Amino acid sequence: MENVTTVNEFLLLELTSTQELQPVLLMTLLIIYMIDLFGNGSKLVVVISEPRLYSPMYFFLGNLSCLDICYSSVTLPILMANLLSAHKAVSFLGCITQLHFFHFLGCTESILLAMMGFDRFVATCYPLRYTVIMNLKACILATVAWITSFFYALMHSVMTARLNFCHSLKLNHFFCDVKPLLELARGDIRLNQWLIFIVTGSLAMVPCFFTFLSYLYIISFLLFKNRTCCGLHKALSTCASHFMVVSLFYGTVGLTYIPPASATSVSQGRYVAVIHTTVTLLLNPLIYTLRNKEVKLALSRVFGRKLKLPNENHWQH
Numbered sequence: 001m002e003n004v005t006t007v008n009e010f011l012l013l014e015l016t017s018t019q020e021l022q023p024v025l026l027m028t029l030l031i032i033y034m035i036d037l038f039g040n041g042s043k044l045v046v047v048i049s050e051p052r053l054y055s056p057m058y059f060f061l062g063n064l065s066c067l068d069i070c071y072s073s074v075t076l077p078i079l080m081a082n083l084l085s086a087h088k089a090v091s092f093l094g095c096i097t098q099l100h101f102f103h104f105l106g107c108t109e110s111i112l113l114a115m116m117g118f119d120r121f122v123a124t125c126y127p128l129r130y131t132v133i134m135n136l137k138a139c140i141l142a143t144v145a146w147i148t149s150f151f152y153a154l155m156h157s158v159m160t161a162r163l164n165f166c167h168s169l170k171l172n173h174f175f176c177d178v179k180p181l182l183e184l185a186r187g188d189i190r191l192n193q194w195l196i197f198i199v200t201g202s203l204a205m206v207p208c209f210f211t212f213l214s215y216l217y218i219i220s221f222l223l224f225k226n227r228t229c230c231g232l233h234k235a236l237s238t239c240a241s242h243f244m245v246v247s248l249f250y251g252t253v254g255l256t257y258i259p260p261a262s263a264t265s266v267s268q269g270r271y272v273a274v275i276h277t278t279v280t281l282l283l284n285p286l287i288y289t290l291r292n293k294e295v296k297l298a299l300s301r302v303f304g305r306k307l308k309l310p311n312e313n314h315w316q317h
Helices: 019-049 056-084 092-125 127-161 178-184 190-224 229-257 263-290 293-303
Strands: 009-011 089-091
Touching: 009 092, 019 056, 019 263, 056 092, 056 127, 056 263, 089 092, 092 127, 092 178, 092 190, 092 229, 127 178, 127 190, 178 190, 190 229, 229 263
Parallel strands: none
Antiparallel strands: 009 089
C-alpha cells in the first residue's frame, strides 16, 4: 500500500498562551523532572548495588524506577523545549517515535503495577512460600510485561503512521499521542478507534482489576485471619498509599483512552495528560521509596549518610 502521508512535522499545542506563566511552568516541569531523575535514579542504584535488596519485591521496584525515568524522558524534555521555542514542532518520525515509547512504557507500568500487587498478595498471605513462588516468576513476569507492551505500542505506531495527514498540521495536544493524531487523519479511522477502545482499554482495566483484587484479598486476609492490630495498621497504611498511586495512574489512563475519540474528549484529555505525566511521576518515588524502611536504610548505607526521612510502616515478608 502506498504511503500517502505528506506531512513532515506537527505543530504542538502550547501549555499556556499566557507568556508570564511560561517561565513558571518551565521551572515547575524542570523541578518535577529533576525529582523524578534523582528519586528513581537513587532507588535504581540502591536496588542494584545493595545485596540485601535482592528479592522479587525490589526487582519490581527497580523495574518501576527504570520505567519512570524513561517515561518522564519521553514527554517532559519536549514540553520544556517547546516552552523555550517559538516554533513548537516535532517531526513526523519523531512524533511516531514518541507515541510508540509513550504507549510502550505506559503499558509496561500498567502491567507491572498489577504484578507488584500480586507480589504483595503472596508476601502477605503466603509468607512461608513467598520465595519459592516469586523467585522464579519475577523475571518471567517482568519479561512478559516488557515484551507484551512493546508489541502493543508497535501496533499503535504502525497503524497511526499508515494514516493520511494531508491538511492540518496543528496537533491538539502537548505531545504526540494516538487520539490527537486521529483528529488530523483523513479517511477511515474506525479500526484505530476500536484498537484504542478495546486493546488499550483492556490493557488498562484488566491489570487495574487484578491490582485492586490483590489488595482486597490482602485486607480481607488481615481482617479475618491475621487479626493483629499492628499488622492490620501496617497493611492499611501501605495499601492506602499504593491505592493512591494505582488509582491515579489507572484513573488518568481510563479517562484518556476509554471514551470514544472526539474533539471534546481530546480537549479534556490534555488536562488529564498533564496530571498523568507529572503528578504520578512525583508520587512513585515518594510512595515506593521514602515510605519503605529497607530502601531508606539502604540509601543511607550506599550514599554514606543518614537520611532524615519520616518514619513510615512497611510490610515485612
